[in-house]
Amino acid sequence: MYDGFYFKKELFFFKKELFLNSIYFEKQINMYKCLIVNIICFFFCFYRALSFPVSGSESSFTDTTVERMMNHFLFRESAAEICRKLKMTSGNEVDRQLWYHNKLSLAQLRLRNIDSALAMAKVSLSLIPHSKDSVLISDAWRIISYAYNNAGNLDSALFYTHLMLGYAGRKGDERQMRNALVSMATIMNQNRQFHQALKYNRSASALTRKIKDTLNYALSGYNLGLTFQNLQQNDSSVFYLKQAMGAAIHTRQIDLLIYIYGALADLYLNTGNEAERKKYLLLAKTEAEKIGNNQFLAMLTSNLMQGALEKKSYAEAIGYAEEAGFHLSKQPYPVLQVRVDSMSWVAYSGVGNLTRAMECLIAFHRGKEKLVSGQQQEQLNKMMLTLDVKEKDLTIAMQNLDISNNKRRIEVLTLVVIIAVLLVVTLFIYILRSREFRRQLFRKEKELDQFSVDVHNWMAWKKERMESNGNKEEDGNILPEDQQDEMQIQAILFRELRDVFDKQKLYLDPELHLKTVIRILGTNKKYLHQAISENSDANFRSFINRYRVDEAKRIMESGVEKNEQVNLAEMYASAGFNSSTSFYRAFKQVTGLAPRDYLREIKSEMKTNFKI
Numbered sequence: 001m002y003d004g005f006y007f008k009k010e011l012f013f014f015k016k017e018l019f020l021n022s023i024y025f026e027k028q029i030n031m032y033k034c035l036i037v038n039i040i041c042f043f044f045c046f047y048r049a050l051s052f053p054v055s056g057s058e059s060s061f062t063d064t065t066v067e068r069m070m071n072h073f074l075f076r077e078s079a080a081e082i083c084r085k086l087k088m089t090s091g092n093e094v095d096r097q098l099w100y101h102n103k104l105s106l107a108q109l110r111l112r113n114i115d116s117a118l119a120m121a122k123v124s125l126s127l128i129p130h131s132k133d134s135v136l137i138s139d140a141w142r143i144i145s146y147a148y149n150n151a152g153n154l155d156s157a158l159f160y161t162h163l164m165l166g167y168a169g170r171k172g173d174e175r176q177m178r179n180a181l182v183s184m185a186t187i188m189n190q191n192r193q194f195h196q197a198l199k200y201n202r203s204a205s206a207l208t209r210k211i212k213d214t215l216n217y218a219l220s221g222y223n224l225g226l227t228f229q230n231l232q233q234n235d236s237s238v239f240y241l242k243q244a245m246g247a248a249i250h251t252r253q254i255d256l257l258i259y260i261y262g263a264l265a266d267l268y269l270n271t272g273n274e275a276e277r278k279k280y281l282l283l284a285k286t287e288a289e290k291i292g293n294n295q296f297l298a299m300l301t302s303n304l305m306q307g308a309l310e311k312k313s314y315a316e317a318i319g320y321a322e323e324a325g326f327h328l329s330k331q332p333y334p335v336l337q338v339r340v341d342s343m344s345w346v347a348y349s350g351v352g353n354l355t356r357a358m359e360c361l362i363a364f365h366r367g368k369e370k371l372v373s374g375q376q377q378e379q380l381n382k383m384m385l386t387l388d389v390k391e392k393d394l395t396i397a398m399q400n401l402d403i404s405n406n407k408r409r410i411e412v413l414t415l416v417v418i419i420a421v422l423l424v425v426t427l428f429i430y431i432l433r434s435r436e437f438r439r440q441l442f443r444k445e446k447e448l449d450q451f452s453v454d455v456h457n458w459m460a461w462k463k464e465r466m467e468s469n470g471n472k473e474e475d476g477n478i479l480p481e482d483q484q485d486e487m488q489i490q491a492i493l494f495r496e497l498r499d500v501f502d503k504q505k506l507y508l509d510p511e512l513h514l515k516t517v518i519r520i521l522g523t524n525k526k527y528l529h530q531a532i533s534e535n536s537d538a539n540f541r542s543f544i545n546r547y548r549v550d551e552a553k554r555i556m557e558s559g560v561e562k563n564e565q566v567n568l569a570e571m572y573a574s575a576g577f578n579s580s581t582s583f584y585r586a587f588k589q590v591t592g593l594a595p596r597d598y599l600r601e602i603k604s605e606m607k608t609n610f611k612i
Contacts, residue, residue, distance in 0.1 A: 061095045061096050061099045061133075061136075062099065063085070063099070063100070063103075065081060066078050066081055066082055066085075066100075066103055069081060070103065070106070070107065071215070075107040075108075075110045075111050075255070076107075076111060076291070076292075078103065078107050079104055079107040079108065079111070082100050082103055082104045082107070083104070085100060086100050086101075086104075094127055094130045094131050095131055095133050095136055097127055098124055098127045098128070098131050098133070098136045098137075098140065099136055101120050101121075101123045101124040101127065101140075102121075102124050102136065102139045102140055102143050104120045105117045105118075105120035105121040105124060105143045105144070105147060106143050106146075108120060109143070109146055109147060109150065110255050111255075111293065112255075112293065112295050112296065114147065114150045114151050115151075117143075117146075117147045117150070118144070118147040118148070118151055121140065121143050121144035121147045122144070124140040124143065124144065125140060125144060127140075128140055129396060134167065134171070137167075138163075138164060138167045138168075138173075138176055141160045141161075141163045141164050141167070142160075142164055142176065142179050142180070142183070144156075144160050145157045145160040145161045145164065145180075145183045146183065146186075148160070149183060149186045149187065149190070152190070154187050154190055154191065157183065157186075157187055158184075158187055160183075161180055161183040161184055161187065164176060164179060164180035164183065165177070165180045165184075168180055174207050174210065174211050175207075175211055175213065177207060178204045178207040178208055178211070178213070178216075181200045181201075181203050181204035181207070182200070182201070182204045182219075182223060184200045185197045185198075185200035185201040185204065185223060185227065186223075188200060189226070189227060189230060192230075194227060194230045194231045195231070197227050197230070198224075198227045198228070198231065201220070201223045201224050201227050202224070204220060204223070205220040205221075205223075205224060208220045214247075214251065215251055215253075217244075217247040217251075218244045218245075218247035218248035218251060218253055218256055218257075218260070219244070219256060220244075221240045221241065221243045221244030221247060222240075222241065222244040222248075222256060222259060222260050222263065224236075224240040224244075225237045225238070225239075225240035225241035225243075225244060225260075225263060226241075226263055228240060229241075229263065229266070229267055229270075232270075234267060234270070234271060237263075237267055238264070238267065241260055241263055241264050241267070242264075244256075244260050245257065245260045245261070245264070248260055254287050254290055254291050255291065255293070255296075257284075257287050258284045258287050258288050258293075258296055258300075261280045261281070261283045261284035261287065262280070262281070262284050262299075262300070262303075264276075264280040265277045265278075265280040265281045265284065265303065268280065274307060274310075274311070277307065278304065278307055281300055281303055281304050281307070282304075284296070284300050285297065285300040285301065285304070288300060294327040294328070294330040294331035295327070295331050295333055295336075297323075297324075297327040298324045298327035298328045298331070298333060298336055298340075299333075299336060301320045301321075301323045301324040301327065302320070302324050302336060302339055302340050302343070304320045305317045305320035305321055305324065305340070305343050305347070306343060308320060308347075309343055309346055309347060309350075312350065314346075314347045314348075314350035314351045315351060317343065317346075317347040317350075318344070318347045318348065318351065321340055321343065321344040321347060324336075324340045325340065328340065334367060334370065337367055338364060338367040338368050341360050341361075341363045341364035341367055342360075342364045344356075344357075344360040345357050345360040345361045345364060348360055438593055438597050438600075438601060439601060439604075441591065441592040441593050442591075442593065442598065442601040442602075442605075444592075445553075445591045445592070445593070445598075449550070449553075489527070489531075490527075490530055490531045490534050490535065491531075491535065493521065493523060493527060493528065493531040494531040494532065494534075494535040494536075496521055497517070497521060497528070497531065497532070497543075500517070500520055500521065501547055504520075505551075506520070507544050507547040507548050507551070507576045508548075508551065508574075508575070508576040509576060510573065510576055510577060510578035511578070512544065512576070514528070514540055517540075528540070544576075545586040545589075545590060546590055547576075548575045548576040548577055548583075548586065549575070549586055549587050549590045549591065551574075551575040551576060552571055552572075552574075552575035552583070552587060552595065553591075553598070555571060555574055555575065556571075556595075556598065556599050556602055557602055560599070560602050560603055560606055561606070566599060568595050568596060568599065571583070571595070583595070
């Protein structure tokens, strides 16, 4: 009496196991998807990391001899040494040439040879596209920025200063950041934005103290003193300039000391303290004589000459004029020559030497006209140079754009290839997993078929046994009459239903209706539904579909055994279905496999058994 219930329970656990297997399969697919995404991200990040060059914090080349000379402020000697070594440097040694030209430009700057410094800096710029050393490139930007600052070309100086700031920010290079801030302060001073200049100079001074760059303590103090002087804060200016003077004397920075003395002399000129002004001009002149810088000496003697003229000491002024003329003959400086000629005219007029005064006046006018025409030519040359630079910059930008586009295309192609390979691998794994999952479902379905046959045989045997025992249990006890009647009726009706379906094959009729089965069994709708629901896990429609699906499976197996062509498109009518859609849906619902997949597994099993 419990046969149908036992069958229903076993079938329920089998369906549950089938459902859990399908969930596990879906989890496995999701795991593979996540793995693919992670692999793609890893390869992309790895490839991007390889595409960015990494540069060290120090230059790949240095010359200790030149460095030692520069650190001891022997700029003239270091310039000569660099020129000698450049002659021995081959054209292929780009980093070596760039390093020497950077140092040579810096040495010329410290010697106040601005034109030479700018020319050497431009040579460095031409070498930059052929170098991969970011430290040398950044130094070239720094030096050409200083050169343009001193030449008064503030737009170009600002451009290269911004490049320095960007590099220092990316690399965390505090020394280069300090240099960029000093350059920005110089530009602000020349644009008369003194408060901005003070802010940059203070930041640069703080960085100098932070990195303990003792050689630049004097320069920081000088820059601050000069900025306070521009702001007309004389007390602060004197404080920082004298602080810088002490540091420059201690580190023997003679060229910087000359600038400091000159700044102090200008400060005392503004305050009307002529004695202090002359004192610092003479100190600066003494230091300039030590290094033999004729340009410095000419500038200082012209300033002394101006002070003498203000006191109307014409003889003293003439003496300074002759001395300035001597230095200018050694190192011409047209602007300063015009100034000296104008003051010489006043001095000679003061002592009554009108002939010499007239000569100085004529020289002044000629020099002025030449200077004006020279400035116009210089402006024209600068315009041409600017156009050349912009044209080269445009060419370089176009080349960089082409390189960037080619690089991007390679990256995209590489990424597409990686994704394609991963997709192929994933598809292959998915196919293997799907095939294994179909095999598991097929084996489970075969086990269920065998289990159903075993249960059916056991039920038949049980029926005969119970009939022979007179409705008694095997232990001899008789069940309560009410329970016996109800469960017996349902079990008997269910067995009769199965017998009718097995013998008469009613399920092969596509138009089979519930009323037809009720009439054949001689029961009613309620009893039939109770019998099916209590003895199986299906309703009437599912019960019929199970028989029809089993019939379709038998047709497939028979066709494969006979080596006949199995036509799935026409099988639904042979199995009792009224359409191919309902056939496919019912087959998938009962077995978990599509008819085509089930047929494929049957063929595979047949081949395996044949080989064995």
